[in-house]
Amino acid sequence: MKIEHIAIWVKDIDKVCEFYRKYFDGVVHPVYHNPAKQFTSRFVTFESGARLEIMHRPDIEPLSSSEHLGYAHLSFSVGSKEEVDLLTQQMSNDGIQVVGEPQTTGDGYYESVVLDPEGNRVEITI
Template structure:
C-alpha cells in the first residue's frame, strides 16, 4: 500500500505550484476547474511518484485562520545533509522563510523547516 497523494488548500495555486516545482523538482500538471463547484486544482508529481494536489475554492478563505486541524507539514527527502544545507541556504537567499535551521532532531532526523508562500510548513530532510 502507498499514499496516492496529499492535498492542501491554498489561496494562489500558481504561486504554490511554482514553489514546489522550483525547489523540489515537481512536475506541474494542467489545471482542473469545476465551475459548478467553484473548485480548481492542479497535481504536482515528484520523481519517486509521490503526488501533491494543490486545491483552491474561494469560499475557503472568507475567514483568515493561522492554525487548523489536519495537515501539519510535508517532508521532502533530498538525500544528504549537504543537500539539506544547500537547499535551505538557497531558499533563504531567495526570501523563503526558514523557521527551523538545519539540525539533528531528538528523534534522529537531520532537517530544516521552511514555509511555502502561504505559510505551510515544509521539512527538508535527508
C-alpha cells in the first residue's frame, strides 16, 4: 500500500505549482477544470513517484493561521546537510519565507522550514 497523492487547496494554482517545480523538481501536469463545480486542479509529480494535487475552488477560504489541527507540513528529502543549507539559502535569496533555519532538531532531523506561496509549511531535510 502507498499514499497515492496529497491535495492542497490554494488560491493561485500556477504560482504554487511553479514553487514545487522550481525548488523540488516537480513535473507540473496539465490543468483539469470542471466548470459545473467551479473546480480546477493540477498534479505535480516528483522523481520518487509522490504526487501533489494543487486544487482551487472559489468558495474555499484560507484558514486564519498557518498553525491548525490537521496536516502540518510536507517534507522533502534533498540528500545532505549541504543541500538543505543551499536550497534554504536559495529560497531565502528568492524571497521565500524561511520560518525555521537549518538545524538539527531534538528528534535528530537536520531540517529547515519554509512557506510555499500560500503559507503551507514545507520541511527540507536530509
